[in-house]
Amino acid sequence: MSNTFLKSVIDFTKNVKTTGALYQTSKQIEKEICSKINAETKIIVEFGTGLGNITKRILDQMPADGKLYSFEVKAEFLEDVKDLIQDDRLVLINDGAQNFEKYVTEEVDCFISSIPVTLIPKEIVKSVIQKSYDALKNGNYFCQVLYSPFHKKKFSAVFEEVKIEKAASVPIGFIHHCRKIATR
Numbered sequence: 001m002s003n004t005f006l007k008s009v010i011d012f013t014k015n016v017k018t019t020g021a022l023y024q025t026s027k028q029i030e031k032e033i034c035s036k037i038n039a040e041t042k043i044i045v046e047f048g049t050g051l052g053n054i055t056k057r058i059l060d061q062m063p064a065d066g067k068l069y070s071f072e073v074k075a076e077f078l079e080d081v082k083d084l085i086q087d088d089r090l091v092l093i094n095d096g097a098q099n100f101e102k103y104v105t106e107e108v109d110c111f112i113s114s115i116p117v118t119l120i121p122k123e124i125v126k127s128v129i130q131k132s133y134d135a136l137k138n139g140n141y142f143c144q145v146l147y148s149p150f151h152k153k154k155f156s157a158v159f160e161e162v163k164i165e166k167a168a169s170v171p172i173g174f175i176h177h178c179r180k181i182a183t184r
């Protein structure tokens with residue numbers, strides 16, 4: 001582990017107000033949040049790259065001809081991710097999830113989000129969820145990890161199906177698998 005990377009790990013846990021995290025995600029959370037990714041999920045959008053833990057797992061599971069757009073507000077995290085992950089399928093974007101449609105013009109096969117929705121203003125969260133629903137392919141998933149199951153309504157107000165899976169890890173993660181099942 002390089003000194004720069006170690007510094008970023010320390011920054012990550014120090015910046016709780018932005019990261020919403022005392023810890024980086026665990027392997028169990030990574031596995032569960034990526035469980036909807038398969039050979040058909042070619043266009044993927046990630047919100048909250050952090051230090052790239054989930055990003056790596058997404059790349060491992062997605063098809064060779066896929067594309068992953070990953071959004072992160074803290075530029076210094078992205079600098080480390082650029083050193084750690086070299087993959088032509090990955091597009092790193094230093095901007096907020098709320099602006100994703102400026103960069104992503106394709107129909108999206110899957111959203112993977114670990115942004116701290118409980119710390120971000122409600123109107124922004126509402127808009128991110130609605131815009132993600134609109135950009136998502138019908139029948140597909142928006143997956144969000146949270147530390148509690150108490151915010152389900154934010155997602156079920158927009159998505160027709162929301163199922164919560166618990167990853168028994170430290171920290172405990174509640175993965176919200178939100179499915180778009182539009183009938184018209």
Ligand SMILES: C[S@@+](CC[C@H](N)C(=O)[O-])C[C@H]1O[C@@H](n2cnc3c(N)ncnc32)[C@H](O)[C@@H]1O
Pocket residue numbers: 018019020021023024025047048049050051052053054055071072073074077095096097098114115116120
């Ligand atoms: C809980 S951390 C998760 C990081 C990483 N995915 C992991 O697995 O360890 C949340 C990340 O979201 C970033 N973030 C916060 N608000 C954001 C926003 N509006 N758009 C994109 N990223 C955001 C934080 O800077 C932080 O890196």
